[in-house]
Amino acid sequence: MIRQSYSFLILFFVSFLFSCNKNQGTDKPIIKQEEGTRVLVNEDVQTSNSHARNDTSKNVVFDYLPTSTTNQIVKNAYYTLSYSESHEQSEWVAYELKKDYVRNNHFRRPFFNEDTKVTTGSADWKNYKNSGYDKGHLVPAGDMSFDLNAYNDTFLTSNISPQVHDFNNGIWNRLEQKVRYWAVKYNGLYVVTAGVLDKSLKTIGKEKVSVPKYFYKVLLTTSENDIKMISFLVPNEASTRPLYEFVVAVDHLEKLTGIDFFPALDDTIENKLESTDDYKSWSFK
Secondary structure, eight states: OHHHHHHHHHHHHHHHHHHHHHHHHTOOEEOOOSSSOOOOEETTOOEETTEEEOOOOTTSOOOOOOOOSSSOEEEOSSOEEEEETTTTEEEEEEEEEOGGGOOOOOOOOOOOBOOTTSTTOOOOGGGGTTSSOEEEESSOGGGGTTSHHHHHHTTBGGGEEEEOHHHHTTHHHHHHHHHHHHHHHTTOEEEEEEEOOOTTOOEETTTTEEOOSEEEEEEEEOGGGEEEEEEEEEESSOOOSOGGGGEEOHHHHHHHHOOOSSTTSOHHHHHHHHTOOOOTTSOOO
């Protein structure tokens, strides 16, 4: 009787191990098989409107860069850009804003300088002189105040775009501050931002720098095993409206710009995140 009981226990244990191994074989991470590093996402990922559950491997570096329509990508130490020569500004700048990057150092503002890494030459800051427009940062200097060199790199002319003063100092500044708040709250963000560029735009200066009618910002966070995305499209004008009124689906921005944002995400996850303008999972306090 005892021998039969042992035999039963052994058979049960072997069956249990086989069942576990079988389940492990079906729970492979999804990796988008293209060049570059990719984010790992489990097959059983659950998405709900603007966010998705995700088990992200700490050993994998996420390739957060968008596609480039200009094929002129410039990499700085802490941000990357895609420069449009026809508009004399970047069609996007992209960077990771880590929680510990958000600091309040008060560095001395340098002069604006041309970006020597732009092979076609970035626009001279003098194009903005007496134009009525601010030299509006794309990567905010405030996002790079953790390091003097990173801060100074935001004063390259490849990182500016003509902005209405009350827009730059008003709603756009409010959005930049909110991004830093979210970077702390959600333990870091990936940020892509610039003006919406098209052939119909007015220009300023001898080099004909385009003046965008709208500016966009796309944010992605993968903190606490949770992927969520939000994007904004804001007119280049003064506004006192609340920020959430400018939330749009990323799909809408992709149609406007021709840019694929966060193409490294698995297509299933990317499609669900980019198709919604739901902002309820983001704190607007």
